[in-house]
Amino acid sequence: MGPGTDLRLAAYAVCVEDGRVLLAHYVPARGRSNWTLPGGRVEHAEDPSDAVLREIAEETGYDAVVERLLGVDSRVVPAAERTVPGRPELHNVGVFYQVRITGGRLRPEPDGTIAESVWTPVPDVTRLRRSSLVDIGLTLARTRPPTGHVAPVPVGGLIQH
Template structure:
Protein backbone atom coordinates (compact mmCIF):
# COMPACT_ATOMS: atom_id res chain seq x y z
CA UNK A 1 0.00 0.00 0.00
CA UNK A 2 1.21 3.50 -0.85
CA UNK A 3 0.80 6.22 1.78
CA UNK A 4 0.35 9.90 0.98
CA UNK A 5 0.12 12.78 3.46
CA UNK A 6 -1.37 15.87 1.86
CA UNK A 7 -2.61 19.32 2.93
CA UNK A 8 -5.59 21.05 1.29
CA UNK A 9 -6.86 24.63 1.32
CA UNK A 10 -10.53 25.50 1.74
CA UNK A 11 -10.78 29.14 0.76
CA UNK A 12 -14.32 30.54 0.82
CA UNK A 13 -15.04 34.17 -0.05
CA UNK A 14 -18.46 35.71 -0.68
CA UNK A 15 -20.18 32.35 -1.13
CA UNK A 16 -17.51 31.11 -3.54
CA UNK A 17 -14.83 28.45 -3.06
CA UNK A 18 -11.39 28.45 -4.68
CA UNK A 19 -11.05 25.46 -7.00
CA UNK A 20 -8.13 24.31 -9.12
CA UNK A 21 -8.56 22.54 -12.49
CA UNK A 22 -6.25 19.53 -12.32
CA UNK A 23 -5.22 17.85 -15.59
CA UNK A 24 -3.22 14.73 -14.67
CA UNK A 25 -0.99 12.98 -17.23
CA UNK A 26 -3.27 9.95 -16.85
CA UNK A 27 -6.98 10.18 -16.19
CA UNK A 28 -9.70 12.74 -16.54
CA UNK A 29 -9.33 16.45 -15.78
CA UNK A 30 -11.26 17.47 -12.69
CA UNK A 31 -11.70 20.29 -10.20
CA UNK A 32 -10.09 19.98 -6.79
CA UNK A 33 -8.99 22.05 -3.83
CA UNK A 34 -5.57 23.67 -4.00
CA UNK A 35 -3.16 21.47 -2.11
CA UNK A 36 -0.99 18.43 -2.34
CA UNK A 37 1.74 16.29 -0.91
CA UNK A 38 3.52 17.29 2.27
CA UNK A 39 7.23 17.06 1.47
CA UNK A 40 9.76 15.28 3.71
CA UNK A 41 10.20 17.21 7.01
CA UNK A 42 7.68 19.87 5.90
CA UNK A 43 4.99 21.08 8.28
CA UNK A 44 1.48 20.61 6.78
CA UNK A 45 0.70 24.31 7.43
CA UNK A 46 3.74 25.30 5.36
CA UNK A 47 2.77 22.74 2.71
CA UNK A 48 -0.73 24.12 2.19
CA UNK A 49 0.55 27.70 1.87
CA UNK A 50 3.23 26.54 -0.60
CA UNK A 51 0.71 24.54 -2.64
CA UNK A 52 -1.76 27.44 -2.85
CA UNK A 53 1.02 29.71 -4.15
CA UNK A 54 2.35 27.12 -6.63
CA UNK A 55 -1.02 26.08 -8.03
CA UNK A 56 -2.93 29.36 -8.03
CA UNK A 57 -0.48 32.28 -7.77
CA UNK A 58 -2.22 33.47 -4.60
CA UNK A 59 -0.67 34.22 -1.24
CA UNK A 60 -2.65 32.87 1.70
CA UNK A 61 -2.60 32.41 5.45
CA UNK A 62 -4.06 29.55 7.46
CA UNK A 63 -6.97 30.61 9.64
CA UNK A 64 -7.72 27.25 11.25
CA UNK A 65 -7.53 23.50 10.99
CA UNK A 66 -10.82 22.12 9.68
CA UNK A 67 -10.13 18.41 10.01
CA UNK A 68 -8.40 15.30 8.73
CA UNK A 69 -9.70 12.80 6.20
CA UNK A 70 -8.29 9.30 5.84
CA UNK A 71 -9.33 7.16 2.89
CA UNK A 72 -8.08 4.21 0.89
CA UNK A 73 -8.22 4.36 -2.90
CA UNK A 74 -8.38 0.79 -4.27
CA UNK A 75 -5.62 -0.20 -6.71
CA UNK A 76 -8.17 -0.70 -9.50
CA UNK A 77 -9.39 2.90 -9.12
CA UNK A 78 -5.98 4.57 -9.14
CA UNK A 79 -4.94 6.63 -12.15
CA UNK A 80 -1.55 4.89 -12.19
CA UNK A 81 -1.97 1.32 -13.46
CA UNK A 82 -0.02 -1.32 -11.61
CA UNK A 83 0.22 0.66 -8.36
CA UNK A 84 -1.07 -0.75 -5.08
CA UNK A 85 -3.95 0.77 -3.18
CA UNK A 86 -3.34 4.27 -1.84
CA UNK A 87 -3.93 5.40 1.73
CA UNK A 88 -4.42 9.18 1.48
CA UNK A 89 -4.38 11.21 4.69
CA UNK A 90 -5.60 14.74 3.94
CA UNK A 91 -5.26 17.63 6.36
CA UNK A 92 -7.80 20.38 5.57
CA UNK A 93 -7.27 24.02 6.50
CA UNK A 94 -9.44 27.10 6.13
CA UNK A 95 -7.25 29.68 4.40
CA UNK A 96 -7.64 33.36 3.57
CA UNK A 97 -6.13 35.01 0.50
CA UNK A 98 -3.82 37.91 1.36
CA UNK A 99 -2.41 38.77 -2.07
CA UNK A 100 -1.26 37.56 -5.46
CA UNK A 101 -3.16 37.05 -8.70
CA UNK A 102 -4.85 33.94 -10.07
CA UNK A 103 -2.79 32.20 -12.74
CA UNK A 104 -2.16 28.65 -14.00
CA UNK A 105 0.58 26.59 -12.35
CA UNK A 106 3.81 27.09 -14.29
CA UNK A 107 4.93 23.72 -15.70
CA UNK A 108 2.36 21.92 -13.59
CA UNK A 109 -0.89 20.01 -13.73
CA UNK A 110 -3.11 22.86 -12.49
CA UNK A 111 -4.20 24.66 -15.64
CA UNK A 112 -6.68 27.08 -14.10
CA UNK A 113 -7.93 28.25 -10.71
CA UNK A 114 -11.22 30.04 -10.12
CA UNK A 115 -13.55 31.11 -7.35
CA UNK A 116 -16.70 29.06 -7.98
CA UNK A 117 -20.09 29.76 -6.40
CA UNK A 118 -20.62 27.00 -3.85
CA UNK A 119 -24.10 26.25 -5.21
CA UNK A 120 -22.51 25.39 -8.61
CA UNK A 121 -19.95 22.89 -7.27
CA UNK A 122 -22.40 19.96 -7.41
CA UNK A 123 -22.60 20.35 -11.21
CA UNK A 124 -18.88 19.99 -11.99
CA UNK A 125 -16.58 16.98 -12.29
CA UNK A 126 -14.54 17.09 -9.11
CA UNK A 127 -12.40 15.25 -6.63
CA UNK A 128 -14.11 13.95 -3.51
CA UNK A 129 -11.70 16.25 -1.65
CA UNK A 130 -13.88 19.22 -2.64
CA UNK A 131 -16.95 17.73 -0.95
CA UNK A 132 -14.94 16.75 2.13
CA UNK A 133 -13.47 20.24 2.49
CA UNK A 134 -16.82 21.99 2.02
CA UNK A 135 -18.51 19.65 4.50
CA UNK A 136 -15.78 20.31 7.09
CA UNK A 137 -16.11 24.08 6.53
CA UNK A 138 -19.92 24.00 6.75
CA UNK A 139 -20.37 21.63 9.71
CA UNK A 140 -17.18 22.12 11.77
CA UNK A 141 -17.54 18.65 13.34
CA UNK A 142 -16.01 18.47 16.82
CA UNK A 143 -13.97 15.43 15.82
CA UNK A 144 -12.70 17.09 12.62
CA UNK A 145 -13.93 14.08 10.63
CA UNK A 146 -16.76 13.61 8.14
CA UNK A 147 -18.33 10.47 6.73
CA UNK A 148 -16.74 9.10 3.55
CA UNK A 149 -17.91 10.75 0.33
CA UNK A 150 -19.25 8.23 -2.19
CA UNK A 151 -17.31 8.22 -5.45
CA UNK A 152 -19.07 8.01 -8.81
CA UNK A 153 -20.69 10.21 -11.42
CA UNK A 154 -19.16 13.67 -11.19
CA UNK A 155 -17.16 12.75 -8.05
CA UNK A 156 -13.87 10.86 -8.38
CA UNK A 157 -10.95 10.00 -6.11
Protein backbone atom coordinates in the same frame (compact mmCIF):
# COMPACT_ATOMS: atom_id res chain seq x y z
CA MET B 1 3.05 -0.43 4.06
CA GLY B 2 3.19 -3.59 2.09
CA PRO B 3 4.29 -3.90 -1.51
CA GLY B 4 1.86 -2.42 -3.98
CA THR B 5 0.61 0.37 -1.70
CA ASP B 6 1.28 4.09 -1.39
CA LEU B 7 0.87 6.28 1.70
CA ARG B 8 0.41 9.99 1.05
CA LEU B 9 0.16 12.81 3.58
CA ALA B 10 -1.39 15.86 1.94
CA ALA B 11 -2.64 19.30 2.95
CA TYR B 12 -5.64 21.00 1.30
CA ALA B 13 -6.90 24.58 1.28
CA VAL B 14 -10.58 25.37 1.72
CA CYS B 15 -10.99 28.98 0.69
CA VAL B 16 -14.58 30.23 0.65
CA GLU B 17 -15.26 33.93 0.07
CA ASP B 18 -18.54 35.60 -0.84
CA GLY B 19 -20.25 32.25 -1.45
CA ARG B 20 -17.52 31.06 -3.81
CA VAL B 21 -14.87 28.38 -3.30
CA LEU B 22 -11.43 28.38 -4.92
CA LEU B 23 -11.09 25.21 -7.02
CA ALA B 24 -8.14 23.93 -9.03
CA HIS B 25 -8.57 22.10 -12.36
CA TYR B 26 -6.31 19.05 -12.14
CA VAL B 27 -5.21 17.78 -15.56
CA PRO B 28 -2.82 14.80 -15.27
CA ALA B 29 -0.57 13.70 -18.12
CA ARG B 30 -2.56 10.44 -18.13
CA GLY B 31 -5.97 9.73 -16.70
CA ARG B 32 -9.04 11.89 -16.09
CA SER B 33 -9.09 15.55 -15.21
CA ASN B 34 -11.23 16.87 -12.39
CA TRP B 35 -11.73 19.82 -10.08
CA THR B 36 -10.12 19.67 -6.67
CA LEU B 37 -9.00 21.85 -3.79
CA PRO B 38 -5.62 23.57 -3.99
CA GLY B 39 -3.16 21.42 -2.10
CA GLY B 40 -0.98 18.39 -2.31
CA ARG B 41 1.74 16.25 -0.82
CA VAL B 42 3.49 17.30 2.37
CA GLU B 43 7.23 17.07 1.69
CA HIS B 44 9.68 15.35 4.06
CA ALA B 45 10.19 17.43 7.25
CA GLU B 46 7.57 19.99 6.11
CA ASP B 47 4.77 21.08 8.42
CA PRO B 48 1.33 20.52 6.82
CA SER B 49 0.32 24.15 7.46
CA ASP B 50 3.43 25.30 5.57
CA ALA B 51 2.72 22.77 2.83
CA VAL B 52 -0.79 24.07 2.19
CA LEU B 53 0.50 27.64 1.78
CA ARG B 54 3.29 26.45 -0.54
CA GLU B 55 0.79 24.47 -2.62
CA ILE B 56 -1.58 27.45 -2.94
CA ALA B 57 1.28 29.65 -4.14
CA GLU B 58 2.54 27.01 -6.61
CA GLU B 59 -0.86 26.06 -8.01
CA THR B 60 -2.74 29.37 -8.01
CA GLY B 61 -0.26 32.24 -7.70
CA TYR B 62 -1.98 33.45 -4.53
CA ASP B 63 -0.45 34.20 -1.15
CA ALA B 64 -2.57 33.02 1.77
CA VAL B 65 -2.71 32.55 5.52
CA VAL B 66 -4.09 29.60 7.46
CA GLU B 67 -7.02 30.69 9.60
CA ARG B 68 -8.10 27.38 11.07
CA LEU B 69 -7.49 23.64 11.03
CA LEU B 70 -10.75 22.11 9.78
CA GLY B 71 -10.05 18.41 10.07
CA VAL B 72 -8.39 15.27 8.77
CA ASP B 73 -9.68 12.78 6.22
CA SER B 74 -8.30 9.28 5.72
CA ARG B 75 -9.25 7.27 2.65
CA VAL B 76 -8.03 4.28 0.71
CA VAL B 77 -8.20 4.56 -3.07
CA PRO B 78 -8.15 1.15 -4.79
CA ALA B 79 -5.59 0.78 -7.56
CA ALA B 80 -8.36 0.41 -10.15
CA GLU B 81 -9.85 3.78 -9.13
CA ARG B 82 -6.65 5.87 -9.12
CA THR B 83 -6.77 8.98 -11.33
CA VAL B 84 -3.52 7.89 -12.93
CA PRO B 85 -3.77 4.27 -14.20
CA GLY B 86 -1.17 1.69 -13.22
CA ARG B 87 -0.53 3.03 -9.70
CA PRO B 88 -0.94 0.81 -6.59
CA GLU B 89 -3.60 1.25 -3.91
CA LEU B 90 -3.26 4.63 -2.18
CA HIS B 91 -3.88 5.50 1.47
CA ASN B 92 -4.35 9.29 1.44
CA VAL B 93 -4.37 11.21 4.71
CA GLY B 94 -5.55 14.75 4.03
CA VAL B 95 -5.25 17.67 6.44
CA PHE B 96 -7.80 20.39 5.62
CA TYR B 97 -7.26 24.04 6.45
CA GLN B 98 -9.49 27.09 6.17
CA VAL B 99 -7.35 29.68 4.40
CA ARG B 100 -7.71 33.31 3.42
CA ILE B 101 -6.10 34.84 0.34
CA THR B 102 -3.88 37.82 1.21
CA GLY B 103 -2.29 38.71 -2.13
CA GLY B 104 -0.80 37.50 -5.36
CA ARG B 105 -2.47 37.08 -8.73
CA LEU B 106 -4.48 34.10 -9.98
CA ARG B 107 -2.65 32.15 -12.70
CA PRO B 108 -2.19 28.54 -13.93
CA GLU B 109 0.49 26.37 -12.31
CA PRO B 110 3.71 26.77 -14.30
CA ASP B 111 4.83 23.37 -15.65
CA GLY B 112 2.36 21.61 -13.38
CA THR B 113 -0.86 19.63 -13.44
CA ILE B 114 -3.17 22.51 -12.44
CA ALA B 115 -4.40 24.03 -15.70
CA GLU B 116 -6.42 26.79 -14.01
CA SER B 117 -7.96 27.78 -10.70
CA VAL B 118 -11.43 29.32 -10.56
CA TRP B 119 -13.63 30.96 -7.94
CA THR B 120 -16.73 28.80 -8.21
CA PRO B 121 -20.13 29.56 -6.64
CA VAL B 122 -20.64 26.87 -3.98
CA PRO B 123 -24.04 25.77 -5.40
CA ASP B 124 -22.38 25.14 -8.82
CA VAL B 125 -19.90 22.62 -7.37
CA THR B 126 -22.42 19.76 -7.60
CA ARG B 127 -22.39 20.05 -11.42
CA LEU B 128 -18.61 19.59 -11.72
CA ARG B 129 -16.56 16.42 -12.20
CA ARG B 130 -14.65 16.71 -8.96
CA SER B 131 -12.54 14.99 -6.37
CA SER B 132 -14.39 13.82 -3.27
CA LEU B 133 -11.88 16.03 -1.41
CA VAL B 134 -13.94 19.05 -2.52
CA ASP B 135 -17.07 17.72 -0.81
CA ILE B 136 -15.12 16.73 2.32
CA GLY B 137 -13.51 20.18 2.56
CA LEU B 138 -16.77 22.06 2.03
CA THR B 139 -18.54 19.88 4.61
CA LEU B 140 -15.76 20.48 7.14
CA ALA B 141 -15.92 24.24 6.50
CA ARG B 142 -19.71 24.32 6.80
CA THR B 143 -20.16 22.07 9.84
CA ARG B 144 -16.85 22.48 11.70
CA PRO B 145 -17.23 19.18 13.56
CA PRO B 146 -15.47 19.10 16.93
CA THR B 147 -13.88 15.77 15.98
CA GLY B 148 -12.46 17.22 12.74
CA HIS B 149 -13.96 14.27 10.87
CA VAL B 150 -16.88 13.85 8.48
CA ALA B 151 -18.32 10.71 6.92
CA PRO B 152 -16.66 9.48 3.72
CA VAL B 153 -18.15 10.82 0.49
CA PRO B 154 -19.46 8.08 -1.81
CA VAL B 155 -17.55 8.02 -5.10
CA GLY B 156 -19.47 7.75 -8.37
CA GLY B 157 -20.97 9.86 -11.11
CA LEU B 158 -19.28 13.26 -11.03
CA ILE B 159 -17.45 12.51 -7.76
CA GLN B 160 -14.07 10.80 -8.09
CA HIS B 161 -11.34 9.88 -5.61
